[in-house]
Amino acid sequence: MLTADELKKRYPQKVASSDDIFGKIKAGDRIFISTGCGEPQYLVNTLVRYVESNPKAFFDTEILHVWSLGVAPYSDAKLKSNFRQNSFFISRHTRQAVNSGDADYTPILLSDVPSLFRLRQVTVDVALIQVSPPDEHGYCSLGISLDITRAAVESADTVIAQINANMPRVHGNTFLHVEQIDHLIWHDEPLLEYPPPLVEEKIAEKIGHYVARIVEDGDTIQIGYGGVLNATVAALSEKKNLGVHTELLSDGLVELLKSGAVDNSRKERNRGKTVASFCMGSRETYDYINDNPAILFREIDYTNNPLVIAAHDHMTAINSALEIDLSGQASAESIGSTFYSGVGGQANFMRGAVLAPKGKNILVLQSTSRDGKSSRIVPALAEGAGVTMTRGDLHYVVTEYGIAHLHGRNIRERAMSLITIAHPQFQPWLIEEAKKRKLIYEDQAYLPGEKGEYPAYLETYRTTKHNQRILLRPVKISDEPLIKEFHYSLSDESIYRRFMSVRRYLPHEELQKHYVVIDYTREMVILAIIEQEGREKVVGMAQYCLMEDTMSAEVSVVVRDDYQKMGIGFEMLSHMITSAKSEGLHNVVVDILPDNTAVFHLIEKLGLQYERKWESGIIHLIISMKDLAGKNS
Incomplete structure (x- = not known):
C-alpha cells in the first residue's frame, strides 16, 4: 500500500487543504455522503467546521445519503440555511428531522437509486466518500460501502475521498483508481460500528428455532436489518451448504460464515462466494472481510435485482416488519403515518425469492412492541402505514410463538394462523376484532388463559x-x-x-x-x-x-x-x-x-x-x- 508521503509525491495535484477543497462547493449543490458505517466522519465534520467558519460560503446544499449512523452535524438548526438532508432510508439519527419536516425522505427501492444518479434524474455535484489506502497500482477500495456509492462516484462532478487505513479492502466491484478521485484527504480514524438493537435472548432463540425449521440445507439466504434478525441467524449454524446473496452483510451472517454452515457450494450464481452490497457491524467483522476472497461485494442494483435474486434455486429471503395485519399486509417502513425506516431492499428480496425455483420468504417479528404494551399483529394496519408487503407477497410469518404459513391461504385461514402466533395476551382481542370484520367464523371459539395457551x-x-x-x-x-x-x-x-x-x-x-x-x-x-x-x-x-x-x-x-x-x-x-x-x-x-x-x-x-x-x-x-x-x- 502507498503511504501518505508516497501518495503526495505521486498525486500532488489531488492533495490539498480542506479549505481549498470545500471552497469549490457552490450554493445549491447536491452532496452525496457514503452509506452507513462507510460514512467519512472526518470529511463530514471538517465540512461542517468549514461552513461554521464561513457561514456564507454556500447555501441550500442538499445532503444525499442512505443510512446515517454518524452524528449528522449538518442537521444542526443553526446550519439550516446551509444544508438540508434528503435521505433514501431513515435511521434513528434522521428520524426526528424527517418527521418534523426539517429533512426530506425519498421513498424508493435502493436498487433504483444508481439509475437515478446515472440518468441524472438526481444530480450529484459532490461525493464525499471513504476508501482504503491505494495499492502500488493506485487502486483504492470502497470497502464496506459499495451499495449506491459507486454510482454516486461515477456520476458526481467532484469526488472527495477520505483515505482511512482502517477501511478494509473488499473483493468485488469496490475498487476505484486514484484518477477517478478529484481530491484526497488522508485521515485515519476508527470506522463506525453498528451494534444491532438488543433483543431478549429467549425470544431470539424461539424465533430462530422456527426459522431454522423453514430454512433447508443448501438454501441461499438473505438476511435483512434489525436486532431480531441478527440474533436469530445463530439458529442456522447447524445447517449445511448454505449460500448467501444479500444486501447487508451483518455480524450475524459473518458468524454464520465462520461456523461452516455457509460454503456457497450450491449457488447458481457466484458459486463459492458470499455476495453482498455493504457491511454494517463490528471491527471484528470488518477484519474478517478484509482481503477475503470468499466475500464479493457488488453494486446494489445487482444484489437487489429481483431477476438476479430469482436466479438462485432455493432462495430464501428473511426480513422483518414493524407490524402485520390479519389479512397479511405488512409494514416495515412506518408506524402509522410516522416514517420509521424506508422502502430499502426488502421488497426486492421478498418478491425475488418467490420467483426463484423452490424459493420462499420469511417475515420475522417479535409478537409485541419492546415494552409489551401493543401487539405487532393487528386487525388492520394503522392509518397512514406504508404497505411494504402486500397480501399476496408473504409465504411465512414467524414470531416467538410459532409459524404462520400464508401463501395460498384464504383470509379466514391466514387470520387464524396469525392469531395463533400472536402474544396470548392479545389473542382474545384479535379474535373479537376479526369477528367484527367478518374475517373469521362468527362463532369462532377461543379459550383464554392457561386453558388455551399452546403447549x-x-x-x-x-x-x-x-x-x-x-x-x-x-x-x-x-x-x-x-x-x-x-x-x-x-x-x-x-x-x-x-x-x-x-x-x-x-x-x-x-x-x-x-x-x-x-x-x-x-x-x-x-x-x-x-x-x-x-x-x-x-x-x-x-x-x-x-x-x-x-x-x-x-x-x-x-x-x-x-x-x-x-x-x-x-x-x-x-x-x-x-x-x-x-x-x-x-x-x-x-x-x-x-x-x-x-x-x-x-x-x-x-x-x-x-x-x-x-x-x-x-x-x-x-x-x-x-x-x-x-x-x-
Missing part, C-alpha cells in the same frame, strides 16, 4: 421405521382446515375403527368443539404432520380426554390410510403416553373393536402393561402409567 414444549420431530420424518405437535385453533382435510381422507373402515360408527359428515361446529379448540389442561390432540413443499399435511391424529373425577384419560389414535403400517401410529401413541405421564395421569384407556389387531400390536411393541375389559362388544385396554415397561395381564 409448544410438546412439539417434537420423529423419524419412523420407514425413515419418514414427521412433526408431532399439539393442535392449534388454526388447524380446522387441516383436520377437516384429514378426516375426509379417511376410509369408511378407518372412521369406523376410530369412532365405532361411520360418521362421514363433520360440521364446523363439531370440528372446533371436539378437535380444534380444546382445553389443554384437560385434553390433548396431537397431530402427525408431514411438511411438503412448505405445506403441512396431517397424516395422523392422537387424542386424549380426562375422564370425569379420575386421573385417567381416554386415548385414541387414527392414521391416514395411505400412511398406515409406516410406524406413524407407534410414534404418536408413544408421544401421547409420554405426555399423559408427564401430566401426572395414572392410567390411559384405549377403546377398540375386537378385530382391531393393529392397536394390540402397537401396545405390545411399546411394552406397555395393560388390563383388558369387555363391555358391549368393545374392548377397554387400561394402561397403567406406573410402569411403562411390563407384561400385559
Whole structure:
C-alpha cells in the first residue's frame, strides 16, 4: 500500500487543504455522503467546521445519503440555511428531522437509486466518500460501502475521498483508481460500528428455532436489518451448504460464515462466494472481510435485482416488519403515518425469492412492541402505514410463538394462523376484532388463559421405521382446515375403527368443539404432520380426554390410510403416553373393536402393561402409567 508521503509525491495535484477543497462547493449543490458505517466522519465534520467558519460560503446544499449512523452535524438548526438532508432510508439519527419536516425522505427501492444518479434524474455535484489506502497500482477500495456509492462516484462532478487505513479492502466491484478521485484527504480514524438493537435472548432463540425449521440445507439466504434478525441467524449454524446473496452483510451472517454452515457450494450464481452490497457491524467483522476472497461485494442494483435474486434455486429471503395485519399486509417502513425506516431492499428480496425455483420468504417479528404494551399483529394496519408487503407477497410469518404459513391461504385461514402466533395476551382481542370484520367464523371459539395457551414444549420431530420424518405437535385453533382435510381422507373402515360408527359428515361446529379448540389442561390432540413443499399435511391424529373425577384419560389414535403400517401410529401413541405421564395421569384407556389387531400390536411393541375389559362388544385396554415397561395381564 502507498503511504501518505508516497501518495503526495505521486498525486500532488489531488492533495490539498480542506479549505481549498470545500471552497469549490457552490450554493445549491447536491452532496452525496457514503452509506452507513462507510460514512467519512472526518470529511463530514471538517465540512461542517468549514461552513461554521464561513457561514456564507454556500447555501441550500442538499445532503444525499442512505443510512446515517454518524452524528449528522449538518442537521444542526443553526446550519439550516446551509444544508438540508434528503435521505433514501431513515435511521434513528434522521428520524426526528424527517418527521418534523426539517429533512426530506425519498421513498424508493435502493436498487433504483444508481439509475437515478446515472440518468441524472438526481444530480450529484459532490461525493464525499471513504476508501482504503491505494495499492502500488493506485487502486483504492470502497470497502464496506459499495451499495449506491459507486454510482454516486461515477456520476458526481467532484469526488472527495477520505483515505482511512482502517477501511478494509473488499473483493468485488469496490475498487476505484486514484484518477477517478478529484481530491484526497488522508485521515485515519476508527470506522463506525453498528451494534444491532438488543433483543431478549429467549425470544431470539424461539424465533430462530422456527426459522431454522423453514430454512433447508443448501438454501441461499438473505438476511435483512434489525436486532431480531441478527440474533436469530445463530439458529442456522447447524445447517449445511448454505449460500448467501444479500444486501447487508451483518455480524450475524459473518458468524454464520465462520461456523461452516455457509460454503456457497450450491449457488447458481457466484458459486463459492458470499455476495453482498455493504457491511454494517463490528471491527471484528470488518477484519474478517478484509482481503477475503470468499466475500464479493457488488453494486446494489445487482444484489437487489429481483431477476438476479430469482436466479438462485432455493432462495430464501428473511426480513422483518414493524407490524402485520390479519389479512397479511405488512409494514416495515412506518408506524402509522410516522416514517420509521424506508422502502430499502426488502421488497426486492421478498418478491425475488418467490420467483426463484423452490424459493420462499420469511417475515420475522417479535409478537409485541419492546415494552409489551401493543401487539405487532393487528386487525388492520394503522392509518397512514406504508404497505411494504402486500397480501399476496408473504409465504411465512414467524414470531416467538410459532409459524404462520400464508401463501395460498384464504383470509379466514391466514387470520387464524396469525392469531395463533400472536402474544396470548392479545389473542382474545384479535379474535373479537376479526369477528367484527367478518374475517373469521362468527362463532369462532377461543379459550383464554392457561386453558388455551399452546403447549409448544410438546412439539417434537420423529423419524419412523420407514425413515419418514414427521412433526408431532399439539393442535392449534388454526388447524380446522387441516383436520377437516384429514378426516375426509379417511376410509369408511378407518372412521369406523376410530369412532365405532361411520360418521362421514363433520360440521364446523363439531370440528372446533371436539378437535380444534380444546382445553389443554384437560385434553390433548396431537397431530402427525408431514411438511411438503412448505405445506403441512396431517397424516395422523392422537387424542386424549380426562375422564370425569379420575386421573385417567381416554386415548385414541387414527392414521391416514395411505400412511398406515409406516410406524406413524407407534410414534404418536408413544408421544401421547409420554405426555399423559408427564401430566401426572395414572392410567390411559384405549377403546377398540375386537378385530382391531393393529392397536394390540402397537401396545405390545411399546411394552406397555395393560388390563383388558369387555363391555358391549368393545374392548377397554387400561394402561397403567406406573410402569411403562411390563407384561400385559
